Amino acid sequence: MLPTKKDEFDALGQLEPAFARAVEQWGRPESVPRRRVPADERFGSLALAIVNQQLSAKAAATIYGRVLEALGGELSPQRIVDSEAETLRTAGMSWAKVRALQGIARAVTAGDIDLEGLDDLSDDDAYQALIALPGVGPWTAQVFLIFDLGRDDVLAAADIGVLNGIKLIFDLPERPTPKELAAMAEAWRPHRTAACRLAWQAVTAVPAAASA
Numbered sequence: 001m002l003p004t005k006k007d008e009f010d011a012l013g014q015l016e017p018a019f020a021r022a023v024e025q026w027g028r029p030e031s032v033p034r035r036r037v038p039a040d041e042r043f044g045s046l047a048l049a050i051v052n053q054q055l056s057a058k059a060a061a062t063i064y065g066r067v068l069e070a071l072g073g074e075l076s077p078q079r080i081v082d083s084e085a086e087t088l089r090t091a092g093m094s095w096a097k098v099r100a101l102q103g104i105a106r107a108v109t110a111g112d113i114d115l116e117g118l119d120d121l122s123d124d125d126a127y128q129a130l131i132a133l134p135g136v137g138p139w140t141a142q143v144f145l146i147f148d149l150g151r152d153d154v155l156a157a158a159d160i161g162v163l164n165g166i167k168l169i170f171d172l173p174e175r176p177t178p179k180e181l182a183a184m185a186e187a188w189r190p191h192r193t194a195a196c197r198l199a200w201q202a203v204t205a206v207p208a209a210a211s212a
Helices: 006-015 017-026 039-052 057-070 077-082 085-090 095-109 116-120 123-131 138-147 160-169 178-188 192-205 207-211
Strands: none
Touching (some): 006 192, 057 085, 116 123, 160 178
């Protein structure tokens, strides 16, 4: 887990006082930890992100456990490539997710993407490399950049939690659209990850906002 950078929230608060008030009201977001996943664990983390799409945390954890069991406890690109699609489907994954997971595994084994080498790419280049993978859309790529690569200036513009959190922080009458948030966030560079973490912190502190 990466340590909280005290000055990133201070700097963000200097750019936008609403964030300074959010820190005063809800504290620093230690409850929304940021980490850098070891390079050799990134495929598993990306696979988990695919399983998690459009599922509750409980349902995703159940299916992920079944997938891992069906694969004999080994969630690796080669193991996925060597497995029958039906094996993954019977573990509870949708056909779309099965195709995505197998496509990512083939891309990794073929060398079409180097998950370990993402550290050497810029945010934009890493993002483009990720969304080129089957089943990896903007949200999955952005969250992966934030939580798995530990990038400092990534905006998860379509994340409902971020949108609801920004609504709280700025006391907006309506939740902003992803496009509106992206425009707002230009002024928060290079600390947009910190803005997302504060938004998630706000929703954690005010649970009713999560369904607003």
